[in-house]
Amino acid sequence: MRVCILGDQQHCDEANANNVPCMDAEALKKLNKNKKLVKKLAKKYDAFLASEALIKQIPRLLGPGLNKAGKFPVLLSHQESMSNKIDEVKGTIKFQMKKVLCLCVAVGHVDMPSEELAQNVHMAVNFLVSLLKKHWQNVRSLHVKSSMGPPQRLY
Numbered sequence: 001m002r003v004c005i006l007g008d009q010q011h012c013d014e015a016n017a018n019n020v021p022c023m024d025a026e027a028l029k030k031l032n033k034n035k036k037l038v039k040k041l042a043k044k045y046d047a048f049l050a051s052e053a054l055i056k057q058i059p060r061l062l063g064p065g066l067n068k069a070g071k072f073p074v075l076l077s078h079q080e081s082m083s084n085k086i087d088e089v090k091g092t093i094k095f096q097m098k099k100v101l102c103l104c105v106a107v108g109h110v111d112m113p114s115e116e117l118a119q120n121v122h123m124a125v126n127f128l129v130s131l132l133k134k135h136w137q138n139v140r141s142l143h144v145k146s147s148m149g150p151p152q153r154l155y
Contacts, residue, residue: 001090002044005082006058006073007051014082021045025054028061038065047089048073049082103128110147125154 005015005022015022031037042065050058050073058066058073066072076085107120121144132138142155 001046003047003049003086003089004041004045005049005076006054007049007076008053010078011051011076011082018083020082020086025057025061028054028058031062035063035065038062039069042066042069042071045071047071049076049085049089050074052077107144121154 003020005011005020006028007015007022007024009024012022012024031041041062048066048071052075055073055075074085074089076082105124107124108117112120125142129135129139139155141153143151143153145151
């Protein structure tokens, strides 16, 4: 998962020290709301983190492109550790419910212990059910699938 920092000078210096791609306000101004360039930027990275000072200017600098792609930046303050925040963003999942009846989301990886994987599945299912209006009455079935294995029905 690739994360990009949209930050002020202090965050850009810290990002360069940690080998994390970053862009400052000047680099964002060069895109000057060009839809193709903003879309290309959104495709290139999976998530964005932005400084407090810059997050308010992002809609003005880039237009609605990042928001439409569902990748509006997460706030990164100077008090927080950048590497911890990146790990936190990598560890969160988004449930994007559109008008489709099927929903797929990653809850773990191959190297995880089975207890942690079971805990992640449990938390994801409970959170998803809490988002639904009629809770469990809206769920027909739940399946868990590994990358190569057959799907296992849970509910």
